[in-house]
Amino acid sequence: MLEIGLTHYLLLGAALFAIGLFGAIGKKHVISILLSIELMLNAVNINLLAFSKFLPLSNGAGEIFSIFVIVIAAAEVAIGLAIAIALYRSKGSLDLDKFNLLRW
Amino acid sequence: MNHLLTFILFTPLVAALLVFLFGTTTKRAKWIAFAVSLIPLVLSVFALLGFDWTNSQLQFSVLIPWIQDFGISYYLGIDGLSMPLVMLTTLLTTLTTLFSFDVDHKTKTYFTLLMLLETGVLGVFMSLDFFLFYLFWELVLIPMYFLIIEWGGPRRRYAALKFFVYTHVASLIMLVGIIAMYFVAGRELGYYTFNMIEIMQKVHFASSFQYLVFPALFFGFAVKIPVVPFHTWLPDAHVEAPTGGSVLLAGVLLKMGGYGLIRIAFCLMPEAAKYYALPMAILGVISMVYGAFLALAQDDMKKMVAYSSVSHMGSVLLGLAVMNVNGFNGAIYQMFAHGLISAMLFMLCGILQHTFHTRRISELGGLANRLPRLATFFVFTFFASLGLPLLAGFVAELLVFLGAFSVYPALTLVAMISLVITAAYYLWALQRAFFGPYRESLEVHHPHDLTWYQSVPLTVLGALVLFFGICPAPILNVINVSSQYILQLLGGVL
C-alpha cells in the first residue's frame, strides 16, 4: 500500500467539500443545507490541518486557522438554526422551494 | 470687472433658484424670470461695449485652478467667436421669457428650466476648459429634455427621448475624443491639463492622431448642428417642443455645435480639419439642399421651419469647411443671424399653434385678411430667412458663398439650388396659409392678433434682423478678428 501523503488528505477534503456542495444545492430542507455547509467547512479544516502538518514552512498557522473556522462554523449554525426556527414559525415549513416571495 | 463673465454665467442660475423658490404664483414666476433674465443681457451688453475689437485674444478671461490634480480649472473667456453667441443667448432668453408669458402649465418649473438652460448654454460658449465645457454641454441637455417632455406636443415622449439619446450619445463620443486629447496632450506636456488654450498653444498633435480623433469630435458637434444624416432628432424635437423651447433650441442650442466645431475641433486639430475639409463641405452642401427639399415637403409649418434650420445650418458647416476668411466670417455670422431669424420663425409658429390649434398649412388659408399684423411678421421673417438682402441672413449667406466658391466652385453651385428651394417653400407656405380667401372655418378659434408680449419680442428681433442686415459691421468686425486668428492657427490653408 502506498504511503499516505498530503495529496490523500487533500483529496479527502475535496471529496467532502464536493459532497457538501451537493447537499447545499440538492437538498431542500433548510437545516439539511446547514449540515451540508458544515461538511464543506470540515473539508476546509482537513485541508488546513493537512497543510499545517505537511508543509515545512507552515509554522502551524493552519491549526490556529482551523480553530477559528470551527468557532465561526458554530456561530453560523446557531444563527442559521435561529433563522430556520423563525421561518418555520411563520411558514410552517422549511422547504426552500417554497420561499419565493422575492423574485425577478 | 474681472468677474463679468462669472456674473453673466451664474445670474441665470440664481434666477432659476429665485423662480423656483419665490415663483409661487404664475404671475410672479413670469415676472421674476423676466426681470432677472435682463441682468445677464445688460451685463453682456457691457461686455460688448468693453470688448476690444482689434484684439484677437481672449478677453475678460478668468482663470482659477479648481482641481489641480487633473488640471481642471475654472477658465472663462470670450473672443470674437463667442461674443456674438453670448449676446445672442442672453438676448434670446430674455425675449423667450417674455414670449412665454402665456405658459400656464407648471409655470414655475418652466421658467426655472429656461434659466437653467441659459446657464448651460452660456457656459458652453464661455468655457475654455474642456472639463467645464463638457459639464455645461451636458447641463444643457437636461432642461431641454424636460421642456420637451412636459410642455411638448402629442409625440413629446418620442421626441424627447430621441433628442436626449441622440445628443447624449454624440456628446459621449465627443467626450471620448476630449479624453484622448487630454491624455496625449498630457503625455506631451508632461502634466495633465484640461485647459483648451494651453493645449492649443503648446501641443501639436500628431497627424495620425488628429485624423483619428477629429471624426469623433466632429460627430459630437455635427449632431448638434445638425448635419445630415444626423439631423432627424431636430424636426421631432422642434415640432414637439413648446415654443419657448424650440426658440432656444433653434436659436442657441444648434449654435453650440458650430461653435464647438471651430473652438475645439478646428483649433486643436488643424491638420485633420484640412484633411477632412472636403467631406465636411460635401456634408454641408447635402444638408443645405436636402434640408431645403425636406422643408418643401412639409405640411406642418413648424416642421418646415425646423427643416429650414437644417438647411441653414448646413451653410455654417460649408462656410467652416472652406477655411478662408469669408467662409469663416459667413459661417459665424450665419450662426448669429440664424439665431435671430429662427427665433422669430418659431415664435410665429407658436402663435399660429396657439391661435388656431393647428400648424398644418393645408388647414389654414387667407390669414392675412384676418390677422394682418401676424401676416406682416410672417412675411418679414420668411423673407429674412430666405436671404433677402439688407436683412441679416443675406450677409451671412453671401459671405459663405463667396468663401466657398473660391474653393469648391462646383459644390457651391449645387448648394445654390437651396436658395431657390428655400424661396419656394416659404412663398408656397405664404400663398397657401396667408393669401387667398380667408377660411371661415378657422373663425371658431376666435383668432386675435398679437398680444403685447408676443409683438414686443418679435419687434425687437425684427429690428435687430434689419439692423444687422443693413450694418453688419459691429458684429462682423468682432468676428473677423477671431476668424483671422483661427485661420492663422490653421496655418493659412489658403
Place this chain on the structure above:
Amino acid sequence: MGITPSDLQYFAPEILLALVAIVIFLLPRASKNIPMVFALGAIGLSFLGTVWFLFTGANTVMLFGSMEINAFSELMKLIFLVLAGITILGSYNYLQNLRFAKEYISLLLVATMGLMFLGSAGDFITLFVAFELVSISTYALPIIDQKSEKGKEAAIKYFVTGAFSSALILYGLSLLYGLTGSVQLSVVATVLQASTLQPILIVAMIFLLAGFGYKMAIVPFHLWAPDAYEGSPTPVSAFLAGITKKGAFVVVLKLFLATLIAIKLHVILLFAIIAALTMTIGNIVALVQNDMKRMLAYSSIAHAGNILVGLAIFTPLAAAGAIMHIVAHGLMAVGAFFGIEAVCKKKQDYSLQSFHGLGKSVPLLALGLSVILLSLAGVPPLLGFWSKMVIVISAFEVGGGMILLALILVLNSALSMVYYARLIKVMYMSPASAETAPKAKWGEIVSYSTALAICVGLLLLLGLFPNQLFMLCQAAVAILLP
C-alpha cells in the same frame, strides 16, 4: 510578542465601538434614545481618533504583521465610520417602532467594527474573522422586524448564500495557505511571486472571487442581493448595499491587488469580464424594475461593476478611482435608500407610483433624491462623476482593451441615466393623483431625510472639491501598490 499599550492606542476606536456595543446590549429595553446617543457618540469619538491617526500619518506593523496601521487602513475606517454613522442616525425613525432597537444599533456597531478591522488585517485569519464578524452581525438584520414575511425570506437567502460563500472563501484561503505555507498577506505575495504558477492557484483565486463576489454582489454572484435588499427593512438595505458590500471590496483590494499580484494577468482579465457583465446586466435589469428598492439593488450591482473596473485596470490611479467610487457609492446608496424610505414609508409601496408628483408635494425631498440620482448616473460635478472619471482616465492611461472597458462603463452610465432620469421625471413631471400622493408626517421621516441631506451635502461638497479625497485615496493606494 504580545501587544503593547502603545500599539493598543491604534485600536482605541474599534475597542470603543465594541465596548459601547456591549453596553448597549445591556441597556434596558425601554430606552430608545440612549443607545442611539451612545452609538453616535462612540462613532463620533472613533471618527475623531481615526482622523487623528490618518492625518498624523500613522504607519506601523504589529503582531508579526497581523495588523497594519497605515493610510489605507485608516482611510477605510474613516469611510466606514462616516457611512455607519449616517445609517445609524438615519435609522432613528425606523427604530421607534422596533422591538429590538438596541440590538439593532449594537449589531450595526459591531459590524462597523468588523469592517474597520478589514483594512488593518494583515493575515488570512484576522481578515477572515473580521469578515465573518461583519457577516454574522448582519445576518440577523433583515429579520430584525419579525413581522415582515419578506424580511424572513431575505434573511434566509442572505444567510445561506453567505455561509456557502464563506465555505468557498475558506477553501480558497486554505489552498493559498497550502501553496505558500503562510497566512501573512505580505509573505504570501512574496512567495507566490517567487514560485512557478500552480494550477491550484487559479482554483484558489476563483474560489475567493466567487466567495467575495457574493458579498460584492457582482454578476453572476449577485442574485441574492436584490432579494435581500428588497426584503430587508430599508435602513438595513442601506447598510447592506452601502456599507457591508464595500467591506468585500476592501478585502478584494488587499487580496487581489496586493497579494495575488503574481497572477495579475488572470485577475485583470477575469475582473474585466466580470465588471463588464456586472455593469451591463445590473443596469439593464434595473431598467425594467418597477420596485424602486429593487431598482436600487440592481443599480448597486452595476456600481459594483464600476468599482471592479477600477480594480481590473490595476494601476494605482485606477485603484484610487475605485476607492473614490467606494466612497461615492456608499454615500449614494445610503442616501438613496433613506430617500426612498422617506417617500414610501407611509404606504410601504416602493413602486414608481409612489413618486408621482413628489416634486410638488415634498420639494426638498425630491430635490435631494434627484441629486443622489444624478450622482448615481455620474453627472458632474457630483462625486459619482469624479470617481467614474478617474477610473475612465486611468483606463485611457493604460490603453488597449481597457479603453474598451472604459467605454462600456461610459455607455453603461448613459444607459443608467435612463432609469434615474425616469424617476426624476416622475417626481417632477407626473401629476400626483390623490391616492398616490405620499403624505408622511414630517416627524415620521425626519431621520431618513436627515440622512439623505447629509449624503447629498457630502456628495456635493466632495463633488465640488474632490481634490482632498482624491489625494487621500492616492495615498491609500500607495500602500497597496507601491
Place this chain on the structure above:
Amino acid sequence: MIDYFWLIPMPVLFTMILTLLFGKKLGLKSAYLGMLGTIASFCMSLSVLPDVIAGTVKQVEFTWFLNFKFGFMLDPLTITLLLLVSFLATFILLYANGYMHGEGGLMRFFAEVQLFTFSMLGVVIADNILQAFIFWEIMGLCSYLLIGFWFHKPSAAAAAKKAFLTTRVGDVFMLIGILILYTQTGSLQYHEIFAAAANMDPFWITAATLGLFGGVIGKSAQFPLHVWLPDAMEGPTPVSALIHAATMVKAGIYLMARFMPLLVLAPISQNFMVIIGLITALGTALMALTATDFKRVLAFSTLSQLGFMVVALGTLNMAGAILHLINHAFFKALLFLGAGCVIHVTGTNNIWEMGGVWKKDKVTAITVLIATISIAGIPPLSGFWSKDEILIGAAHANPIFCGILLLASFLTAFYMFRLYYVVFAGKPRTEKHGHACGKTMLIPLVVLSFFAAFSGLFSKPIARFITGETMAHGSNTVMMISIVVALLGFLLATVIYGWQKISAAKIANTFKGICTLLINRYYIDAAYNWFCNHIVVGLAKVADFFDKHVIDGIIHIVRDVTLLVSKAAKWVDIYIVDGIIRGICSGFVFGGSEIRKTSTGQLQQYLLLIAAAVTVMIALVWGGLL
C-alpha cells in the same frame, strides 16, 4: 450738388418711411407725399445733369463691412435712368392717386411703390455689383408684394409667388456671376472689375457674363424665364406700369449695358444673348396675337420689346438698347396707364367685351393711339427711331437677326392695331359699365403721350451722351424696310379688325393648332408647373420619405434593438442566468421535466449559479481563454 449726388434716391426712401408712418391717415394723399420724393429725386438728378453732360464722372465709396464697400457712381447711363425712373414714377404715383380710389391697404401700396422706385434708383446708382444685386433683390420683394397686392385673390397670390420664384432662379445665376467676378478679380466694384477684365481668363469672363445674363433673363423676363411677366398683371395697373416701364424689367437691360465692357470680351455670351433675345422677341409677339386680356397683350408686347433690347445688347449696340429702353418706358407706361383708364371705363379686362371706347373717353383714346403708333414703329413717333437703331445694329451683325426682328416688328404693329381697333373702334360689346377717369389719371396720360411722341427725336444726342460716340450712320434700306413692315402690320390689322374684311375667326380656325399653342403660351407654363409639382415637390416627397423611413428607420431599429436587448436582458436574468445552469446541466441530467418546474427566486438556484460560475471560470482559465 454734384458731390452729394448719391443722395438722389434718398428722398424717395424718406417719403417711403413717412408713408409707412403716416400712410394710414393720409390715405390717397400718400401719392402726393410719394410724388414729393420722386420729384425731389428728379430735380436733384436734373441739377447734376449739366455737370454730367460736361463730362464729369463721379464716384463715392464707403466701407460697408470689412472689405466690402457700398458706393455710388454717376455717369451718363446712370443719370439717364435716374431721370427716367424718377420722372415716370412721379406720374405713375399721380395716376395711382386716381386709380386706387376706394381701395384698401393704401399705406401698404404707396409705401411699396416708393420702395420699388427707390430700389430701382439704387440699382442704377450703385457702383458695385453687390449693391446692385441687393437692390435688385429688393425689387423682387416689391414686385412680389405689389403683384400680390390683392392677396385675397388666389390668382394674385399665385402670380406673386411665380414672379418671385422665377426671378429668383435668375438671381441665383446672377449670384453665380458675382461669385465668379469676385473670385477672379477680388473685387465687386465695377471699375475694378473692368480694369481687371483684361487679365481674366476668357472662360471666366464668358461664365460671369452668362451668369449675369441669367439674372437678366429672370428680371427682364426673357425666354425661358418670361413666364412670370404675363401673370404679373394680377397687380394693380399702376404697378404694371411701374414694372414694365420704369423698374424691374428695365433693371436687367441696364445691368447688361453696365457690363458692356465685359460683354465685349465674351463673344459666346453675345451670341447667346442674341439668340435668347430673338426667341423672346418673336415668340412673345406671336403670343400677343391670341391674347384677349388687354393688359396681357401689353405684357406680351413688353416681352417682345425687351427681346429687341436684348438683341441690341447682344450685338453690342448699347445706344440702341438704351434708346429703346427710354422710348419703351414712355409708350409702355402710357399704354398701361391708358389700359387702366379703359378698364376703369369699361369695367372689364377682356378686349372682346370692350369696344367703342373712343366715344366714351377721347383723351385716353388719343393718347393710347399715339403710344400704339409709337410702339408699332411708324415714324416719326419715338418707337420708330430706337427700333430702327436696333435693326441696323442687328443687320450689321447678321442679316438673319434683322429679318427675324423685322418679322417681330411686323407682328407688333399688327397686334397693337388689332388691340386698338377692337377696344376703341366699333360699339360696346357688353353692357358692363365703369366710371369715368378722374383728372389725376388723365394728366399723366397727356404728359406721357407728349414724350412718347417726341422722345425719339432726341435719339442722336442722347445716344452720344450715353455712349460717348456719335451714332453710326443709319442704313436707309433697313429703315425703309422697317417702315414698310410696320405699315403692313397696320394695314393688315385695319383690314381684319378695322374694316373686318377678313374674318379673324376664320384665320384662327385655319391655324387652329397654332392658335391653341399660342393661347397656351407654348405650354411652357404648363411644363414648368408640371416640373414644379411633380419633379420638385416629388423630390421633396422622396426626401421626406427617405428621412422618415430610411434615416429614422435606422434610428428606430437601433432603438427597438436596444429595447429588445433590455427586455431580453430581463429575460436573460430570469431564464438564462438561471437557465444556463439548467441548460448546461440538462446535458448531464435526464430529468428535463425537473427543470421545467423551476421558477426563480429560488435560493438554491443562486447557489447552483455560483457553483456553475466557478466551474465555468476555471474551465475558461484552464482552457487558456483567460
Place this chain on the structure above:
Amino acid sequence: MMQSIVFFLLAALTLGGALAVINLKNIVHSVLCLIVTFLGVAGIFLTLRADFLAAVQVLVYAGAVSILVIFALLLVNQGDGKMAETNPYSRFGYLGVAAAMLFFGFLSFSLIKTTWQTTGIAAAATSVGEIGVRLLSQYVIAFELAAVLLLVAMVAAIIIGREVKDHA
C-alpha cells in the same frame, strides 16, 4: 502500512457518513450520520497528530453543534411523528450531483497536478500550550474578534429565535 489502513478506514467513515447525511430521507438520521462524519474527521485529525484539534472537533462539532441541531429539529417538527420524508431532494438534485462531480473533478485534478512543497511526513504534534501562546499573541486580535463574534451570534440568535408576541 497500518497508517494507510487507518487513514482509508477513517476516510471511508467520513465520506460514507457524509453521503448518508445528504442521502437519507429522514433528517434526524441525517444529523446522526453527521455526527459519524464529524467523528471520522476527528480521527483524520488524529492521524495528522493534531490532538487538540481532534478534541475540539469532537467537543464542538460532534457534541455541541449536533445537539443544537437536534434540538432545533425537535422545535420545528413538533407534534407529528412522521419523520420519514423530512429530508427530500430539492428540484436541483441532479444538477447538484453534476456540480459536485465537476467540483470534485477539477479539484482533484488540480490538487494532484500541483507540486506541493511537502516534507512527506506529518510534523510532530503541536502542543496545546503553543497554540494558546500564539492565539494570544500573534492572533490576539482575531481571538478577541472571535469572542465578539460569538457574543453577537448569540444575541442575533436570540433576537431571531424569539417568539413574536404581537400578531399584528
